[in-house]
Amino acid sequence: MASKRQLSVGRPLMWVGIAVLSAGVAVGAWFLRTSGIESGVKAERSASRASSRGVSVGRVMVVVIGVALPCYKRAMSLPDMTETQIRRYARHIVLAEIGGVGQAKLIASKVLVIGAGGLGAPLLQYLAAAGIGTLGVIDDDTVDLSNLQRQIIHRTADIGTAKVESARRALGDINPEVRVVMHPRRLTEANAEQIVAGYDVVADGSDNFATRYLVNDICYRLKKILVSAAILRFDGQISTYKAWRGAGHPCLRCIFPTAPSEDAVPSCAQAGVLGALAGTLGALQATEVVKEILGIGRSLSGRLLTYDALDASFDEMAIAKRPDCPTCGTQ
Numbered sequence: 400m401a402s403k404r405q406l407s408v409g410r411p412l413m414w415v416g417i418a419v420l421s422a423g424v425a426v427g428a429w430f431l432r433t434s435g436i437e438s439g440v441k442a443e444r445s446a447s448r449a450s451s452r453g454v455s456v457g458r459v460m461v462v463v464i465g466v467a468l469p470c471y472k473r474a475m476s477l478p479d480m481t482e483t484q485i486r487r488y489a490r491h492i493v494l495a496e497i498g499g500v501g502q503a504k505l506i507a508s509k510v511l512v513i514g515a516g517g518l519g520a521p522l523l524q525y526l527a528a529a530g531i532g533t534l535g536v537i538d539d540d541t542v543d544l545s546n547l548q549r550q551i552i553h554r555t556a557d558i559g560t561a562k563v564e565s566a567r568r569a570l571g572d573i574n575p576e577v578r579v580v581m582h583p584r585r586l587t588e589a590n591a592e593q594i595v596a597g598y599d600v601v602a603d604g605s606d607n608f609a610t611r612y613l614v615n616d617i618c619y620r621l622k623k624i625l626v627s628a629a630i631l632r633f634d635g636q637i638s639t640y641k642a643w644r645g646a647g648h649p650c651l652r653c654i655f656p657t658a659p660s661e662d663a664v665p666s667c668a669q670a671g672v673l674g675a676l677a678g679t680l681g682a683l684q685a686t687e688v689v690k691e692i693l694g695i696g697r698s699l700s701g702r703l704l705t706y707d708a709l710d711a712s713f714d715e716m717a718i719a720k721r722p723d724c725p726t727c728g729t730q
């Protein structure tokens with residue numbers, strides 16, 4: 400991964416590259432201009448002179464490119480990347496907020512996605528496309544015909560296949576450079592800590608409160624950033640939790656101290672869910688994960704963002720940290 404030292408070395412080199420390139424262009428332009436103003440009786444003599452100057456211009460440009468390009472690549476911390484990676488992530492690298500250093504961070508990062516379902520489908524695909532180096536997928540389910548209306552990482556031919564296996568194949572097609580780690584099991588109190596410990600950021604796309612609360616508590620304990628989203632019918636919500644950072648950073652239990660009973664809140668199977676809504680919230684989750692890894696923009700920590708698909712409107716509410724929160728409270 401690119402370090403700050405590389406960046407501090409890279410900045411002066413970048414300016415050297417730009418200076419050499421500018422000087423080369425100026426010299427080249429002067430040569431061409433002086434060749435161009437030769438005229439009349441001197442035409443024949445100037446023809447041979449222009450030809451030799453053309454060779455000189457060519458040499459200057461070769462030297463300029465030879466010096467400037469490595470300086471530019473060094474400045475962007477691109478030496479750590481292959482030519483294929485530079486081309487694949489070019490639209491990220493060109494963003495000032497990401498650049499070569501940011502892309503190298505994404506490549507070095509490890510993200511665990513809970514659930515390869517409605518939210519996990521777009522989330523996993525965007526994270527793989529973004530070049531997240533290691534993507535963990537946890538799901539104990541197999542692909543069912545009724546999943547395909549929204550779980551767009553799976554295909555009709557995948558029905559009956561384990562979702563982690565179907566997801567692994569799809570992610571490999573999108574970006575073979577990503578290491579996909581399959582966890583074909585349900586997250587439980589017994590295995591959660593060991594699995595979560597191996598990742599930097601966790602994105603929860605599970606469909607039940609028990610898992611959401613378990614992930615919240617484990618991420619708090621292990622100091623992992625958690626980006627959690629939920630969808631039902633035409634409504635979605637998303638927030639980021641890093642409550643171990645203290646004031647201003649609540650956790651899931653600060654909003655809902657205890658999980659409602661499974662009977663009190665209908666599931667997507669009972670109440671239904673608009674397929675594209677999963678895409679909206681899953682893509683938002685992928686964006687927030689990338690932002691957290693890069694440390695750019697405004698975090699969703701302390702805010703709950705809600706989306707009403709029927710009304711086509713977003714809303715947000717501030718979440719306060721509860722002193723008596725069962726997970727992150729101090730009382």
Ligand SMILES: [Zn+2]
Binds near residue numbers: 650724
């Ligand atoms: Zn809390």
